[in-house]
Amino acid sequence: MTVKLSISVPDDVAAYLQSSGNASATVTEAVRRVLPDARRHRRRAAARAFGEFVRSRTPEQAAADRDLIESSNDIALRDAAW
Known part of the structure; x- marks a missing residue:
């Protein structure tokens, strides 16, 4: 597709x-x-913003995030044969 400008x-x-x-x-x-x-x-700016977000998380929030990820992985991998 082309656009005339x-x-x-x-x-x-x-x-x-x-x-x-x-x-x-x-x-x-x-x-x-x-x-x-x-x-x-743009990717560097996004990575920098994500890094700042992660560093601002409390240990409790980080633990809750890990629990959520593990639960999501368990659900996603249910009945998966490895």
Whole structure:
């Protein structure tokens, strides 16, 4: 699927895109090079937030979480043949 967009760019960028022959492919390639960095940044931020959350848990809350996980695993693995 493709979407047609209209954007404004500086003159030097416009000149480069016009000379490239296929501006859509050029822009797509450039943006795809940036996407992994943005994804990596979001994942790091999420991991940092989760780490802060886990560190803020009391020992009682952590024990309750472990009990819930173990119970869930027991339910999920019921009748499973290993």
